[in-house]
Amino acid sequence: MKNIKLYWILIYYLLTGNSMAQVADTDYVIGKQLFIKSAVLNEDRQLLISLPKNYDNSVHDYPVIYVLDAEFLFDVTQSIVKIRAERNYMPRSIIVGIVNNTGKRNDMSLIIKNKDGREFFGGYGGKSKEHVKFLKDEVFPFIESNYRANSHRTIIGMSPTFGPVLEAFWNDPKLFKGYIILASELAQYTKNGKSIEEQILASVLSGNHSGNALYVGKASRDLLNRPPEEAEAYITLNTALKKLNLKDFKYNIEVLEEEDHYGMAVSGIQHGLETIYPKDVWNIPYKEFRNAKNPAKTLKQFYDELSKRYEFNVIPNEDAFYFVGNLSGISRRLKSNKRYKELVEFLELSVNYYPNSATLHKRLSEAYKSINEFEKAELSEKKYIQLLEYR
Structure with a gap:
């Protein structure tokens, strides 16, 4: 009798287990992916694109957020934007991620050195201008001709890929409205002999950033491996910008406590978007x-x-x-x-x-x-x- 009970119990689990195994699954898609052929970079580049909720219900154009390091930052940016837009903290937006080609990430870095002449990124980089041109001449026209994208653009870059972000901020400031720099360096020196901090301040003083917003964030744990002047640069840049009493330029230069180099990305993206879309403005009554x-x-x-x-x-x-x-x-x-x-x-x-x-x-x-x-x-x-x- 005991053997018979065990037999039927076994049959039951085999049947129910088999039915569970037959449950159909489907892919969960959060965006589109495509490749464009770049004449500027002489290579194919992969783009990831996320359209805002109810995109097909409206007919108006949307702001665009361009995300470098998309293989790492695209998903988290999409999630943060979705939550913030749902709660009326910012407008729903098109998100465009630019995926790095294998071994090419450091191409975007600036050539920077410390005060003793030691190269920060190991001598790699120097092609930040080419990547800005790639965005301006190839990616923007493609996006704006295929999607309802307006000219309010934000760019996000992190560590080596903050090179194109600063390149545009310094030399083509109207290319973007929002600049978000993650895991940044401020005390390193560029080829012209000025520190990144000095060049940011000089660019703001030029008067070409009316209507722009800048976020620069660094993890506190990074400062454990940096010379004292790096931490000082965050203080002095904030002090200098505060003295200017700028009315039409928003900024947030900060060190994020208890964060590490790439782990600061979540808080950094959030704070960057809050800089562009402040809560006191986006307090929808x-x-x-x-x-x-x-x-x-x-x-x-x-x-x-x-x-x-x-x-x-x-x-x-x-x-x-x-x-x-x-x-x-x-x-x-x-x-x-x-x-x-x-x-x-x-x-x-x-x-x-x-x-x-x-x-x-x-x-x-x-x-x-x-x-x-x-x-x-x-x-x-x-x-x-x-x-x-x-x-």
Whole structure:
């Protein structure tokens, strides 16, 4: 009898185990990857591209974040941007990662030396200008002709790959609006005999950085292996910039405590994005919007001002992860409060922002019915059905 029980127990586990083994799996994709042939670098380069949520629902252009060292930094940048944008701390953005070719990462480094003449990157590098040209002449035109990308660009580089970031900051400052430098060096000297700290300050003093933002971060544990002047450079650069009392140039020069060389990337990217998109500016008052006498007008005025400040069309989020601070959240509140006239006006504005959103057209159709605008309701319903069929 005992043997029979063991037999049936074994059969049960074999059957259930087999059914588990047959569960289908699929790939989880967070972006696109492609190769472009670079005449500037004389090689093929791999690009990773992440488009923002609801990209197909809108028709407007998005800011772009260019990420060097993409094989290491692309995924984490994509996650940080996703969370920050969902919570209205920054606009949803296109992310473009440039993957390093094998053995080519150090090509991007600046030729820098310490005060005693010892080369920092072991004599490698010196091609930062070529990589800026590659971005400007080949990557930007490709991205901007194939995706709805605007001219508000941010660049992220780390350790050797901060070379093109500084190269652009010094010599072509309007190429990017945001400059994020991770695991940086400030006390090393470039070929012109000036330290990186001195060149950053001179570039800011040139007056060519109006509207720009700069983040420079270093891990505290790196300073254990650096001469004292490296830590001092972070203090003196901050002091010099503070004295300038700059109104139209945002910066954050910092040492991140208890972080190591590459481990500081997560905090550094976050702080860099906060420098470009400060929380005091990106404090979106959605409670004020929904309680306003005219919610649509109040929201539009706020985003028009934000767009003017950043010189591109900033639009509110259509929806977000368990969050009411967006168009869908406000429309739900207006409906629950039976403010149907305001709801219609608000949803009419919403479909202007997201004309390809089936969800918003469906809600607008229902809102029209609430105020007995049945012809308009029918048109919105037809648009809703068309968008569903298109998908």
